[in-house]
Amino acid sequence: xxxxxxxxxxxxxxxxxxxxxxxxxxxxxxxxxxxxxxxxxxxxxxxxxxxxxxxxxxxxxxxxxxxxxxxxxxxxxxxxxxxxxxxxxxxxxxxxxxxxxxxxxxxxxxxxxxxxxxxxxxxxxxxxxxxxxxxxxxxxxxxxxxxxxxxxxxxxxxxxxxxxxxxxxxxxxxxxxxxxxxxxxxxxxxxxxxxxxxxxxxxxxxxxxxxxxxxxxxxxxxxxxxxxxxxxxxxxxxxxxxxxxxxxxxxxxxxxxxxxxxxxxxxxxxxxxxxxxxxxxxxxxxxxxxxxxxxxxxxxxxxxxxxxxxxxxxxxxxxxxxxxxxxxxxxxxxxxxxxxxxxxxxxxxxxxxxxxxxxxxxxxxxxxxxxxxxxxxxxxxxxxxxxxxxxxxxxxxxxxxxxxxxxxxxxxxxxxxxxxxxxxxxx
Amino acid sequence: xxxxxxxxxxxxxxxxxxxxxxxxxxxxxxxxxxxxxxxxxxxxxxxxxxxxxxxxxxxxxxxxxxxxxxxxxxxxxxxxxxxxxxxxxxxxxxxxxxxxxx
Numbered sequence: 001x002x003x004x005x006x007x008x009x010x011x012x013x014x015x016x017x018x019x020x021x022x023x024x025x026x027x028x029x030x031x032x033x034x035x036x037x038x039x040x041x042x043x044x045x046x047x048x049x050x051x052x053x054x055x056x057x058x059x060x061x062x063x064x065x066x067x068x069x070x071x072x073x074x075x076x077x078x079x080x081x082x083x084x085x086x087x088x089x090x091x092x093x094x095x096x097x098x099x100x101x102x103x104x105x106x107x108x109x110x111x112x113x114x115x116x117x118x119x120x121x122x123x124x125x126x127x128x129x130x131x132x133x134x135x136x137x138x139x140x141x142x143x144x145x146x147x148x149x150x151x152x153x154x155x156x157x158x159x160x161x162x163x164x165x166x167x168x169x170x171x172x173x174x175x176x177x178x179x180x181x182x183x184x185x186x187x188x189x190x191x192x193x194x195x196x197x198x199x200x201x202x203x204x205x206x207x208x209x210x211x212x213x214x215x216x217x218x219x220x221x222x223x224x225x226x227x228x229x230x231x232x233x234x235x236x237x238x239x240x241x242x243x244x245x246x247x248x249x250x251x252x253x254x255x256x257x258x259x260x261x262x263x264x265x266x267x268x269x270x271x272x273x274x275x276x277x278x279x280x281x282x283x284x285x286x287x288x289x290x291x292x293x294x295x296x297x298x299x300x301x302x303x304x305x306x307x308x309x310x311x312x313x314x315x316x317x318x319x320x321x322x323x324x325x326x327x328x329x330x331x332x333x334x335x336x337x338x339x340x341x342x343x344x345x346x347x348x349x350x351x352x353x354x355x356x357x358x359x360x361x362x363x364x365x366x367x368x369x370x371x372x373x374x375x376x377x378x379x380x381x382x383x384x385x386x387x388x389x390x391x392x393x394x395x396x397x398x399x400x401x402x403x404x405x406x407x408x409x410x411x412x413x414x415x416x417x418x419x420x421x422x423x424x425x426x427x
Numbered sequence: 428x429x430x431x432x433x434x435x436x437x438x439x440x441x442x443x444x445x446x447x448x449x450x451x452x453x454x455x456x457x458x459x460x461x462x463x464x465x466x467x468x469x470x471x472x473x474x475x476x477x478x479x480x481x482x483x484x485x486x487x488x489x490x491x492x493x494x495x496x497x498x499x500x501x502x503x504x505x506x507x508x509x510x511x512x513x514x515x516x517x518x519x520x521x522x523x524x525x526x527x528x529x
Contacts, residue, residue: 023465053467070452070467077458307472311465335471342493344471384470384496391500 014039016321017101017111019091019259021045022054024288024310025117026072031318033081041083042109044101048088049142050075055307057145058171058250059337063178065149069142096263096281113321116271116279116286117314118256120305124249128224135231135246139168140253148248155245157230158182163222165192167336168250170205173214174338184215184242191218196345198355198367201379205338212339253305255290268292270303275327276320277313285321287313296329297394298348298376308333331394344387347377347394356406358386366390368405375400385412429521433459433477436529450525451475451512461527468512470494475511476501476528483523487514503528 016032018025021043029041045051052069061069078085090104094114101109122138130136135155137148152160158181162169165187176183185192191202192209206216223235231245257267265279266272270292277285277293288310295302312330319326336343341363349355352369359365366386369377375398378390389412393400400415433454434440443457454462454475466472470493479487487509490498494513498504511525 056467071455074456074458080458307465311463335466335469337469342469342471384493385499388496388499 012038014112015042015110016040016113016115017042017044017109018115018117019044019101020117020119020256020288020290021047021051021085021087022117022119022288022310023072023307024119024314025115026051027311027314028115028117028287028318029083030073030077030081031315032321033083035318035322035324037318037322039112041081042086042111043078043083044086044089044091044103044109046088046090047141047143050085050087052142054141055335057142058139058168058175061142062139062145062149062172062175091259094259094263096284099283112283114284115317116257116260116284116290117288117310118259118271118286119289120253120255122249123252123254125251127222129226131227134225134227136225137246137248139172139248139250148246151246152176152179152181155181155231157243157245159230159244160184161186161232161234161242161244161247162250163247164250164252165189165216165218166195166250166252167193169248170209170338171336172248172250173209174212177212177214177339182215183213184217184244185209186217186220186222186236188221189219192216196349197379198349198352198369200355200357201367201381204365204381208339208341253289255303257290260284260286260290275316275329276325277317277328278320285317287317293328295332295348296327297331302332302348304332306332306334331391333391342382342384344380344384345377346387346391347375349377349379352376354402356402358406358408360408368400368402370400370402373399373402389413389415429516429518429523431516431520432522432524433457433462434524434526435460436527445516445520447516449512450477450514450516450520451510453516454511454527459527461529462511464512466512470497470510470513473497473501473510476504477509477511477525478505478507478528479509480524480526481507483525486520486523501528 051072091101093102122140124138135151160176160181160183162172162185165185173183173185192206193202220236226233234242257271260271261267271286271290273286273291273293277287289305292303316328334345349369352371354370356368364382366380366383380386398416401417404410404415429445431443443453445453451464463474465474490509494510498508
């Protein structure tokens, strides 16, 4: 390609600045270099740590402090690809007119292309009695994790309260149990994981955590917090109270979209991007957790918090920026590890009207979600085969016979309605 | 210590010296192209797919059942395929060759 636009894109004098150096930003920087960008690439992040995998924060890192963080890329890889890291630095203002950023270290940085990979931050609700210095935590980055580990080390009664029975809350509960703490998980809804899974799965996870000694409090909310000898006294509903050395909130996030919003970009419910991760400003892209984008599988706009979305949008944006538009149409997938259990999820189950449970054993089963007969998603507990076949069926948009899905004597490869002539192609 | 040879899809090879951790972590820390390890090494993404040199399969052992299932999602998987996050570096692996899957 030799269009003038392409030539200017590949100029060594141009700079692409990426705000946010987690999975999306780092993947993007390397993908852009691979696509042939010859100019400068600058990655900025408030987090002072060399970019690392975040999902293990609530899982393996927390319970094994000695192991350190797994890096997304080795330090030398950034040097080799000439990707400049500005860590521990915040972008304070953006001027789209002059294409410049002001940084917390006082410097002004000009860009030719800008990428928002700003992600989200954990949300801490404001509660009665909250005071600075109380052992209250959220978990989103390595600094948060170290503060939690330090508090656990200092605590006397070794009792943790987790508010929020979503993935973060439950993963934290499993890690805290592994660290030898007494743990209570409080959830406002009547079941755990209510936002993301069917009741069967919620009930399985509730029982699992109870069997591991976690106290699970459902339909409960914090009323007030008071300091106490060991840490906190937390009043909940029905005039009950809980003593804890520390309280960790896992009750959701807020998108880091202020910078985009302040400059007039559409950021309601996430930074709005098109199928190539472009914002309304042709010099600005957005990728990862912070974006609101259209998903062709589910025919609606979504904001996803996942490594898959971060990595796939990074690749799409890098290609688009280099003039190779490929529409983002990746299938969402997620995972969660709690105790010795492996949960793998593919697709999005929201809006399902029918679910089928396929049981392989007491601790191995899968849930298949349908809407108007069409497969929407599969959650697999300790059955990677179900996850793999679910992925294939979703990608190929195969129409499945849900009776076959629920029959454990029928092989995963044989769920399609028979005969399906257009799918009976030899491998 | 084990010396591991990674052969990238463009044919270039690189020797990495490892003392512990997984082969995926070793590959990432040496900037081996094509080994991403998106899930951080918990056998959930199939982005660390390698083909073990046939003569070295004895040293690495075969893929586990979970790994075999996940390899179904990887392109071009064969009987020498492994997800290298599932292989721990040890002296016993010294000298093996791994071809990064395309």
